[in-house]
Amino acid sequence: MTETLTLGFSPCPNDTFLFYALVHGIVPLPGLQRPPLLADVESLNSLVRNSCLAISKISCHALGHMRRDYALLTSGAALGRGCGPLLVARRDFDPAALASGRIAIPGNLTTASLLLRLWQPNCHNLIVLPFESIVPAICAGQVDAGLIIHEARFTYAQHNLIELVDLGCWWQELTGLPLPLGAIVAQRQLGNAKVSAIEKAITASVLYAQRNPGAPTAYIRQHAQELDIEAIEQHIALYVNDFTLDLGEEGLAAIEELLGRAAQAELIPPQEGPLLMRTDGE
Missing domain, CATH: 3.40.190.10 (Periplasmic binding protein-like II)
Structure with missing residues (x-):
């Protein structure tokens, strides 16, 4: 059988x-x-x-x-290469406030959340949201910034959001891999x-x-x-x-x-x- x-x-x-x-x-x-x-x-x-x-x-x-x-x-x-999660925020967000900011992540076990912790270990106020809810939550002011993956990489600018860091580029510069x-x-x-x-x-x-x-x-x-x-x-x-x-x-x-x-x-x-x-x- x-x-x-x-x-x-x-x-x-x-x-x-x-x-x-x-x-x-x-x-x-x-x-x-x-x-x-x-x-x-x-x-x-x-x-x-x-x-x-x-x-x-x-x-x-x-x-x-x-x-x-x-x-x-x-x-x-x-x-x-050039395919990593993006950390994005509204245009009025101050990147200096990132460590204390509310950051939406698409899951604790996602590679996106791991990269964020490796890049910025001081970011502790992480809020898990379904990946499709992250851009709306940023726009509504429910979070200060968010990690976006999948199709949202190509559409976030339509919502008047800006990129704070491309974690794929950061990884490639760090490792060459x-x-x-x-x-x-x-x-x-x-x-x-x-x-x-x-x-x-x-x-x-x-x-x-x-x-x-x-x-x-x-x-x-x-x-x-x-x-x-x-x-x-x-x-x-x-x-x-x-x-x-x-x-x-x-x-x-x-x-x-x-x-x-x-x-x-x-x-x-x-x-x-x-x-x-x-x-x-x-």
């Missing part, structure tokens, strides 16, 4: 783009449960932390808490053969979408928070890249660097054991 594989990913355009062929049966994966669970990444982080999904998108920050039970997959990740935002993980208990099959299926799904970019459009727009087609296309172009097909040595180094810095700052537990299901030489 084929084992049922539960799958979770976010409704963001890069995820619906890359998983389209897999969830619609164009790329086969025996045992995959359909439909998948679509939820914001912080909800997925919590579900994975409680071992509720066999395969899932999670924040790279969250991986630092879960690597014992979940293996990092080499396909499906969101890494890149691409910024690891999110990744796909699978339960280690599935075993090497099954995890390898999952990786190959995700790679094939990404390739299908890249070769047939119009095919996923309706599915993407069905789930996107921002329906402007230009913003959707910018989002996909930014977050679906060579690292999505294969992390490679540089992608893996970037994730290890992020988790190493986070562990050194005591923001995640000490990091032990391999990230991948298999290690070199196996």
Whole structure:
């Protein structure tokens, strides 16, 4: 009997783009449960932390808490350059007041919140909001500033907000590495053969979408928070890249660097054991 594989990913355009062929049966994966669970990444982080999904998108920050039970997959990740979370505020906000300001974050386990803590450890008044609520909360004066991710990167200026820092640029200047935002993980208990099959299926799904970019459009727009087609296309172009097909040595180094810095700052537990299901030489 084929084992049922539960799958979770976010409704963001890069995820619906890359998983389209897999969830619609164009790329086969025996045992995959359909439909998948679509939820914001912080909800997925919590579900994975409680071992509720066999395969899932999670924040790279969250991986630092879960690597014992979940293996990092080499396909499906969101890494890149110039793609980091932005800290934005109203035009009348004084950046000197940031340390005491109310800052909205899209979840405690998001990579965005980890980057903020690494960049500015003195920011303690952090308020968790759903990512789609952060821009409205800033505009309404409910918070002083906010970390924006996903499509909001491309639309915040329409709300008369200004950028205080691009944490992706800060990371790249600090490390010279691409910024690891999110990744796909699978339960280690599935075993090497099954995890390898999952990786190959995700790679094939990404390739299908890249070769047939119009095919996923309706599915993407069905789930996107921002329906402007230009913003959707910018989002996909930014977050679906060579690292999505294969992390490679540089992608893996970037994730290890992020988790190493986070562990050194005591923001995640000490990091032990391999990230991948298999290690070199196996």
